[in-house]
Amino acid sequence: MSERGGAVSRLVLAVALLALAAFPWAALATGYDFYTGVVIRVMIFAIAASSLNLILGFGGMVSFGHAAFFGLGAYTAAIAAFHGITNAWLIWVLAVVVSGLAAALVGAMAIRTRGVYFIMITMAMAQLFYYVFVGLRYYGGDDGLRLVTRPGVGLGIDLSDENTFFLLVLLWAVLAHWLLARLIRSRFGLALSAIRENDVRVAAVGYGTSQYRLVAFVIAGVMAGIAGSLLAMHNLFVSPKLLHWTQSGSLLIMVALGGVGYFYGGIVGALTFLLLEEVLSGTFTYWHIYVGLILLAVVMVAPGGLCSLLTGRRRTATPGGGGDA
Amino acid sequence: MSTLVLEQSLNGLQFSVVLFLIASGLTLIFGVMNFVNLAHGSFFMIGAYLAAWISGATGSFWLGVAGALPLAALIGVALEWLVFRRLYHRDHMVHVLATFAFILIFNDLVRIIWGPLPLALNAPPALSGAVSILGVPYSSYRLVVMGVGVAVGLLLFFLVTRTRIGMRVRAGANNREMAIAMGVDIRLLFTLVFGFGLVLSALAGALLGPFVAVEAGMGDDILILAFVVVVIGGIGSVLGAAAGALMVGIVDTLGRSVLPAMLSSVLSAEYASSIGPALGSMMIYLVMALVLFWRPSGLFPART
Numbered sequence: 257m258s259e260r261g262g263a264v265s266r267l268v269l270a271v272a273l274l275a276l277a278a279f280p281w282a283a284l285a286t287g288y289d290f291y292t293g294v295v296i297r298v299m300i301f302a303i304a305a306s307s308l309n310l311i312l313g314f315g316g317m318v319s320f321g322h323a324a325f326f327g328l329g330a331y332t333a334a335i336a337a338f339h340g341i342t343n344a345w346l347i348w349v350l351a352v353v354v355s356g357l358a359a360a361l362v363g364a365m366a367i368r369t370r371g372v373y374f375i376m377i378t379m380a381m382a383q384l385f386y387y388v389f390v391g392l393r394y395y396g397g398d399d400g401l402r403l404v405t406r407p408g409v410g411l412g413i414d415l416s417d418e419n420t421f422f423l424l425v426l427l428w429a430v431l432a433h434w435l436l437a438r439l440i441r442s443r444f445g446l447a448l449s450a451i452r453e454n455d456v457r458v459a460a461v462g463y464g465t466s467q468y469r470l471v472a473f474v475i476a477g478v479m480a481g482i483a484g485s486l487l488a489m490h491n492l493f494v495s496p497k498l499l500h501w502t503q504s505g506s507l508l509i510m511v512a513l514g515g516v517g518y519f520y521g522g523i524v525g526a527l528t529f530l531l532l533e534e535v536l537s538g539t540f541t542y543w544h545i546y547v548g549l550i551l552l553a554v555v556m557v558a559p560g561g562l563c564s565l566l567t568g569r570r571r572t573a574t575p576g577g578g579g580d581a
Numbered sequence: 582m583s584t585l586v587l588e589q590s591l592n593g594l595q596f597s598v599v600l601f602l603i604a605s606g607l608t609l610i611f612g613v614m615n616f617v618n619l620a621h622g623s624f625f626m627i628g629a630y631l632a633a634w635i636s637g638a639t640g641s642f643w644l645g646v647a648g649a650l651p652l653a654a655l656i657g658v659a660l661e662w663l664v665f666r667r668l669y670h671r672d673h674m675v676h677v678l679a680t681f682a683f684i685l686i687f688n689d690l691v692r693i694i695w696g697p698l699p700l701a702l703n704a705p706p707a708l709s710g711a712v713s714i715l716g717v718p719y720s721s722y723r724l725v726v727m728g729v730g731v732a733v734g735l736l737l738f739f740l741v742t743r744t745r746i747g748m749r750v751r752a753g754a755n756n757r758e759m760a761i762a763m764g765v766d767i768r769l770l771f772t773l774v775f776g777f778g779l780v781l782s783a784l785a786g787a788l789l790g791p792f793v794a795v796e797a798g799m800g801d802d803i804l805i806l807a808f809v810v811v812v813i814g815g816i817g818s819v820l821g822a823a824a825g826a827l828m829v830g831i832v833d834t835l836g837r838s839v840l841p842a843m844l845s846s847v848l849s850a851e852y853a854s855s856i857g858p859a860l861g862s863m864m865i866y867l868v869m870a871l872v873l874f875w876r877p878s879g880l881f882p883a884r885t
Contacts, residue, residue, distance in 0.1 A: 318674045365870060368877050371673055372617055372816060376808040377873070383805045384866035391859025501805060505681045512678050542692055548685030555679045556667070 277426060280419040289418075293490075296422055298530050299429040300486045305510040306436055306522030307479035312508075313517030314440055315472045316452030320375050321362060321382025322507050325355040325477035327499030328385060329484025334494040335395055337403040344407040344415070344489070351485040352478050358385065359477025360470070367469045379501050386499040400495030407489060415489075425486055432479055437519060439475070448472050509551055515563030524562050587717050589838040590831065595723045597830025598730030602785035603803065604810035604822040605737055606778025612754035612817020613774050616665065617673050619680040621782050622804030623687040628653050628783025629790040629799065630691050633702035642705040646787045650780050657779030661772050669771070688797045697797075702790035726788045733784065734823060741819055750774060754817045806833070809865055813872045815879025824880055828872075829865050836864030 280292040304326050311317045329351040336347050362381040366374050395401050408415050415421050439445050447468050450458045455465045488494045497503065506529070514525025532550065536543035558565055607621045628649050636645025660683070668679055704722040711718040741747040749770055752760040761767050786800065793799060810829050814821025841857030848856075872880065 312674070318677060320677065365873060368873075372611060372615075373812065373878070375617060375673060375677060376812050377869075380805060380809050380812065380866055380869060383802075384863055387862035388859050391856075391862055502684075502801060505684075508678065508681070512674075516674065542689040544685040545689035545693070548682040548689070551685070552664075552679060552682040555675055555682065556664075559671075559675065 273426075273430065277423060280422045284419070292418055292422055294530065294534060296425050296490055297487075298527050299425045300483050300490065301507075301510065301526040301530060302523040303429055303432045303483035303486075304480045304522075305507055305514065305526045306433060307476040307483070308507050309511045309514075309516065309518075309522045310436060310439070310479075311472050311476045312511055313515075313521060314445060314452065315448050315469060317367075317469065317473065318375050319366070319378045319473070319476075320501065320504050320508065321378035321380075322476070322480055323501070323503035324362070324382035324385045324499050325359050325480040326484040326487075326507070327389070327494070327496070327503070328355045328358050329481030330488040330494045330498050331389060331395070331401070331484075332481070333407065333485040333488035334401045334403055337405070337407055337488075338395065338401060342405060342407045344409045347407050347485055347489075348482060351481045355481025355484070356474055356478045359474045359481075363470045363473035363477070367466050367473065379504070382499060382504055383501055386496055386501070389496040389499060396495075398496065400493060400497075403488060403492040403494075406492060421490065425490070428482065428486060432482070433523070436479075440519065444468070444471070509547070511561075512551065513554055513561055515561030518561065518563035518567075521561060521563050524566075528562060584717055585842060586835075586839055587715060588719065589834055591714065591719055591723070592838075593831035593834035594827075595727050595730075595830075596834050597826045598727050598734070599785045599789050600803075600806060600810055600830050601734055601823055601826035602730055602781045602788075603807040604814070604826055605734070605819050606781040607807050608811045608814065608817055608819065608822045609750065609754075609774055610778045611811065613750055613757075614669055614771050615757075616669055617676040617680065618665075618778075619677060619804065620660075620683040620687065621680075621779070621807065622800030622802075623684050624653055624657060624779040624782040625786035625789075625800035625803055626691065626795075626797070627656065627687065628786030629702060629793075629795045630695060630700060630786075631783070632787035632790055633700040633795045634695065636702060637700070642703065642791075645702070646784070649783055649787050653783035654776045654780045658772055658776040661775040665775065666768070666771065684801065688801075692797045699794040699796035702787075702795050704791040722791065729784075729788060733781070737781075737819060746770075746773070806865070809869050811879075813869055813879060815876075815882040818879070818881040821879055821881035828868060832868050833862075833865045836861035840864070 276295075279295060280289070283289045283292050304322070308319065308322045311319055332351040332354045333347045336350055341347060341350075362378060365381065366377045369377060389395070390398055406415050406421070409424070413420060413424075415424060440449075447458065447463055451463070451465045451468055459465045484498065487498070510525035510529045511521055512525070513528045514523065515521035518524075529547075532547060533543075536546050540546065554561060603621065603625060607618065610616055610618050610621070631649035631652050632642075632645040634645070635648040636642045639645065639648075664679065668675055708720075708722040708725055710721050712721045712724060713719070739747075741750060749760065749765045752763070752765060753767060753770055753774075757767065782800075806829060810822060810825035812825075813828060814823070814825030838861075840861045841853060844857045844860070845853035847853075876882075
């Protein structure tokens, strides 16, 4: 992209972000303030979906356990609040540590394997964490856990105000995607993509392919953990369902709808999925069947997701799978 | 305590048998087609629903089971023909998403057809009694489930290792290109294996129906257990599925029942009741982690 094109797209991005920041006030003025909560959820799930897209689209690792790290972040916030910790900064540090350690544990097991094994191990290990929280009756078990108050960031900022919380989530979403963009364009990101294409060759050039895959897996897990802690702060409620493998499936659907391996895939996917959910669940009693049919249509007809349709060009890389000979 | 251990060990064996029925089909479909089928758990549910529906209409449990199998086979073969065979050459990510779509579709379809409430599937009255095993009374229906499962397992083993079609299946799992070059009709073989695997899963659902609620989503969690079995056993190996099912079935059942009881004799009751169930549910995943640490491609890897 030329210097001029880059400047133009930066300008468009800045205007779009400013418009988004003004959204809750515009919604309030026009009586659509119900959608403020919807957009908060979209931004939170966009962080989670984009973090999955990092390992899926750029790292070629089909992780079917990403909801575990998301849920661990959420539970970290809820359990900390349960024990009287209401400092959001401390909660985020804890969420990073907890989801990072869990991702390192699962990742260390999973990256030894390829293909089908990788899918099944991430899925099974995530289910392990799911059962931990189902079994922990002290923290509500199956019934979940409520946060009495929303943790605060201090500095005289009142997060209990929905619009202020909106801005906080927006800041996190921008920060997460800015980091992802830098990461993908860095030496690390290029090496990761190269490993997806041909790990034997990259190893032969002298890269420790396992370390690269593991670090990417942990970064994605940490980002999902932050997203989870934000969801807990938004809903003021967590339940083991957040970690269930079908929730990992939902995150995968988001990435697939948006576009595997496209930078905006996670954002477009989270937006599409949650809007679909909003519309379909308001219209039909049994609406999952329509999500299923749409997903099937996307997989069969437009495997590159919405981003491939919007940009009108195919990615050159082949996402996921492969490498299981 | 020893009564509990004996009874739960038998329950574990019975659960292993059901798990084997699900996992053997799953592992064959992986092994032969290299296809990740998440909808395998849906056929567990479909088998239970069809059996409950037919036995409710006819009043006979066994008619329900017998009627459910061909219907499940029909649905499975139709699915393979219409959708899945177009996906074999695509990558695993696509398999996962397409079959996950069918989980969503099937879970809602059974709710639309049979309503949101669970269906009742009762074990045959003739088997409602108990038999004494080493002085411990034990459900005779559970014993029959074990018997049926072991018989099907032996039949499967015979089919795979002793017949021409089994030879082709093994050839397909070992080296697909070579099997095609040797004149094996791989498309027909794929359809057969797919249908057969799904029928086994449906049979497991029909047999387990009387113990669990026949409801939408009942196959979602057992699918993960079947995955653990396949991972432990080694993808594509029926023998591995048997070994894995035995480990997972027994460890899971004892972990959930005996372990909390043992903990409560060591720890305070309040602490044990809090930590026991969580630890019990985690056991099989720890076993899986251990097995994978020593043998990254399972106990009986089919491909080398």
